[in-house]
Amino acid sequence: xxxxxxxxxxxxxxxxxxxxxxxxxxALDLWLSCQGQEAAQVGSALAVGPDPTVFPSYREHAVALLxxxxxxxxxxQWGGRTFCGWDPLGLRFFPYTLVLAAQTLHGVGYSIGRRxxxxxxxxxxxxxxxxxxxxxxxxxMNLAAVESASVLFVCQxxxxxxxxxxxxxxxxxLAERARGFGIEAERIPGGDPETVFSACSRAAxxxxxxxxxxxxxxxxxxxxxxxxxxxxxxxxxxxDIAQARAADPVTAYAARLRASGLVDAAxxxxxxxxxxxxxxxxxxxxx
Amino acid sequence: MTDSPVDMxxxxxxxxxxxxxxxxxxxxxxxxxxxxxxxxxxxxxxxxTEIVAEVPGRVTAHSATVGTVLKSGEPLYRLAAGQPGPA
Amino acid sequence: MSTASVxxxxxxxxxxxxxxxxxxxLLLLGEDxxxxxxxxxxxxxxxxxxxxxRVRDSLLAESTIVGQAVGLAMSGLVPxxxxxxxxxxxxxxxxxxxxxxxxxxRWNGQVxxxxxxxxxxxxGVRGVEHHSESNEALFARVPGLSVACPSTGEDADQIxxxxxxxxxxxxxxxxxxxxxxxNTPVRDARPAKSPTAARxxxxxxxxxxxxxxxxxxxxxxxxxxxxPAVDVEVVDLRWVAPLDMDTVMESVAGTGRLLIxxxxxxxxxxxxxxxxxxxEHGFGVLRAPVRRLAPAxxxxxxxxxxxxxxxxxxxxxxxxxxxxx
Numbered sequence: 001x002x003x004x005x006x007x008x009x010x011x012x013x014x015x016x017x018x019x020x021x022x023x024x025x026x027a028l029d030l031w032l033s034c035q036g037q038e039a040a041q042v043g044s045a046l047a048v049g050p051d052p053t054v055f056p057s058y059r060e061h062a063v064a065l066l067x068x069x070x071x072x073x074x075x076x077q078w079g080g081r082t083f084c085g086w087d088p089l090g091l092r093f094f095p096y097t098l099v100l101a102a103q104t105l106h107g108v109g110y111s112i113g114r115r116x117x118x119x120x121x122x123x124x125x126x127x128x129x130x131x132x133x134x135x136x137x138x139x140x141m142n143l144a145a146v147e148s149a150s151v152l153f154v155c156q157x158x159x160x161x162x163x164x165x166x167x168x169x170x171x172x173x174l175a176e177r178a179r180g181f182g183i184e185a186e187r188i189p190g191g192d193p194e195t196v197f198s199a200c201s202r203a204a205x206x207x208x209x210x211x212x213x214x215x216x217x218x219x220x221x222x223x224x225x226x227x228x229x230x231x232x233x234x235x236x237x238x239x240d241i242a243q244a245r246a247a248d249p250v251t252a253y254a255a256r257l258r259a260s261g262l263v264d265a266a267x268x269x270x271x272x273x274x275x276x277x278x279x280x281x282x283x284x285x286x287x
Numbered sequence: 288m289t290d291s292p293v294d295m296x297x298x299x300x301x302x303x304x305x306x307x308x309x310x311x312x313x314x315x316x317x318x319x320x321x322x323x324x325x326x327x328x329x330x331x332x333x334x335x336t337e338i339v340a341e342v343p344g345r346v347t348a349h350s351a352t353v354g355t356v357l358k359s360g361e362p363l364y365r366l367a368a369g370q371p372g373p374a
Numbered sequence: 375m376s377t378a379s380v381x382x383x384x385x386x387x388x389x390x391x392x393x394x395x396x397x398x399x400l401l402l403l404g405e406d407x408x409x410x411x412x413x414x415x416x417x418x419x420x421x422x423x424x425x426x427x428r429v430r431d432s433l434l435a436e437s438t439i440v441g442q443a444v445g446l447a448m449s450g451l452v453p454x455x456x457x458x459x460x461x462x463x464x465x466x467x468x469x470x471x472x473x474x475x476x477x478x479x480r481w482n483g484q485v486x487x488x489x490x491x492x493x494x495x496x497x498g499v500r501g502v503e504h505h506s507e508s509n510e511a512l513f514a515r516v517p518g519l520s521v522a523c524p525s526t527g528e529d530a531d532q533i534x535x536x537x538x539x540x541x542x543x544x545x546x547x548x549x550x551x552x553x554x555x556x557n558t559p560v561r562d563a564r565p566a567k568s569p570t571a572a573r574x575x576x577x578x579x580x581x582x583x584x585x586x587x588x589x590x591x592x593x594x595x596x597x598x599x600x601x602p603a604v605d606v607e608v609v610d611l612r613w614v615a616p617l618d619m620d621t622v623m624e625s626v627a628g629t630g631r632l633l634i635x636x637x638x639x640x641x642x643x644x645x646x647x648x649x650x651x652x653x654e655h656g657f658g659v660l661r662a663p664v665r666r667l668a669p670a671x672x673x674x675x676x677x678x679x680x681x682x683x684x685x686x687x688x689x690x691x692x693x694x695x696x697x698x699x
Contacts, residue, residue: 083480094448095480099472105438106473109445116401116427117450136469139438146433302414303499303551332381332554333415 005046005193006257007271009038012062013250014275015071018282019061019078023228027286028078034061036223037156039249042066043196044124044154044216048204050092052122052152053114055107058096059156060126067093071282079286100131104140104153111149115211121150122207130161132174138181144213145182152203153178153215156190158222163235178215190218191249221247290369292347294362298338300331305359307331312353314346314364326364329357344368375560375598383416383553385527386492389534390417390454394424397452400538401428403439404456404492413458414494414553436466440491444474447487452538460495460547461504467512474543475518486541490534496588496637498551498684500677506550507674508587508638513545514615514647520570521615522546525590526558529566529573529612536569549588559594572618574625578607580698581631584622584648586611589637589685596690604698614644619651626652630661631697635685640668667693 041062076085084095097103107125114121175185225232307329408431411418421429443453497506537544597606634645
């Protein structure tokens with residue numbers, strides 16, 4: 001399991017890095033980096049397993065890759081080729097939704113609809129901290145609570161809504177807000193995938209047993225700008241950015257597993273080779 | 288003292304409802320009514336509702352029979368308005 | 375020239391009951407539609423008959439209704455939503471315009487949502503603020519949404535049966551002031567060519583009036599009153615998006631004159647599109663300038679002033695006489 005966590009994080013990092021590079025070369029129009037959020041995404045996605053349907057926001061690249069979206073399919077919409085590059089139903093990973101929080105209500109409605117039909121009704125809704133200011137997020141939490149929908153809300157709080165810091169967006173944590181709607185919630189640090197995996201496993205077990213919603217708020221570091229068009233140096237201090245990069249969950253977890261002896265140099269070589277092939281394929285298709 | 292009887296009309300029922308079925312007369316001919324007392328019970332397409340006295344007075348006649356469809360604006364009953372004096 | 379007919383609310387109730395009966399995937403969702411039967415009682419008795427799972431009293435939040443319906447539709451169900459009044463549609467606009475209307479494209483056709491939103495609309499019932507509006511033109515501009523405005527129960531029945539199987543969202547406007555009307559002007563009985571076609575509801579030779587929704591009744595009254603001096607043809611569009619311009623052009627080719635009448639405001643309205651289309655494609659058959667009769671660009675007024683706002687029979691008659699002098 002630990003090796004799996006790390007492997008998915010390394011793959012996601014490699015593809016994200018390649019997409020950033022392709023955007024700089026003009027091969028992609030835009031890229032929204034997920035760097036710094038890999039532990040949150042991989043930990044949550046592995047914890048819930050393959051059965052739940054995922055309603056992502058637009059930055060859940062590590063979840064997408066883990067669910068089987070290929071790198072080329074993942075970047076297709078950012079290269080202007082389509083609105084969605086993958087097979088949403090087959091992968092149970094639904095299209096990215098760019099209008100903030102609109103997907104939260106779809107996710108709850110989908111879960112209700114599946115339950116009415118006697119089918120798997122576990123749904124995971126991903127959302128960023130900035131998008132929780134949208135009315136739809138509050139409406140979705142309330143709807144999920146009153147309908148007792150089997151929905152896991154995963155909020156990745158990276159501390160910024162583009163340029164607006166989280167402390168200016170909300171006076172409470174999102175977890176506290178969720179509790180106000182009657183949803184049990186937890187706020188956890190997102191640097192360690194094992195912490196995320198444990199919290200999301202607990203939440204998933206609760207959802208399966210109680211058939212009611214849960215929310216997990218994960219504090220993550222934002223290593224890059226909101227998008228490749230966003231010059232975060234204008235509004236973030238160099239010190240703040242350096243801190244975020246120093247808290248890189250991928251390098252930290254890699255170092256930890258290496259130190260523990262769980263993975264060795266040969267294992268890293270193997271993953272690196274895998275990532276190199278994926279990056280080369282992606283580069284060929286988009287340049 | 289009371290005035291001579293005048294026609295009291297079927298009110299409008301809102302939301303485009305212009306008709307109602309007269310279910311029951313609650314105020315009989317000869318009854319003294321205060322403003323707000325129930326005169327009749329009617330049923331619109333949407334709901335059962337009460338028609339109430341608009342002014343105090345004595346009901347002197349019913350202008351429609353139970354079971355008929357009333358239209359807003361038609362005469363419903365006659366009322367001798369005013370506070371009745373001491374007997 | 376009027377005839378007794380089943381009130382629109384009863385007719386839609388019958389259609390919805392039949393649809394619920396036929397398709398186990400279909401469900402109704404809206405504010406107060408279950409226990410109460412809706413503020414207009416259009417869904418009266420349906421919760422008792424089909425259960426609270428299928429006739430669902432929603433939260434009092436329009437974005438929740440439509441956003442949830444998008445998810446229900448993705449799961450394979452067929453939600454038929456009710457918005458309580460036209461003027462309360464706005465909180466749901468984002469979910470309708472950026473989501474429901476675009477799901478098919480975003481999913482590359484993998485999901486084709488069957489989703490209907492019913493909206494009571496229009497004035498003439500002394501409604502309070504926001505309870506008498508006609509915002510169909512707003513949605514008619516949105517690619518991916520179809521917008522229907524039936525003026526009879528028969529048309530609403532045909533439209534609903536088509537809408538629940540279309541595979542893309544349909545907004546259907548229902549005229550409040552016709553919900554309980556039992557006397558309606560006489561219409562040509564010939565059916566429309568297709569569920570999406572306009573309907574020629576009065577045949578005539580001198581002038582075409584294109585209209586839709588509740589005011590179709592005033593137009594027909596005016597047309598009947600003008601005969602035999604002026605023989606007016608009346609086209610009830612039934613759908614404002616997409617528009618059946620074939621039927622309009624065919625009628626205008628026969629009469630050479632076109633008047634467009636609607637209750638929604640005039641500027642950048644449905645009539646503007648029709649007038650532009652006829653000017654572009656039918657200039658040669660016109661014997662007179664195209665005219666539009668619709669309220670000026672202003673908010674729907676308080677009830678005491680709605681008679682000045684709405685288009686009445688007299689105005690229509692006057693306009694036709696000016697155009698055919």
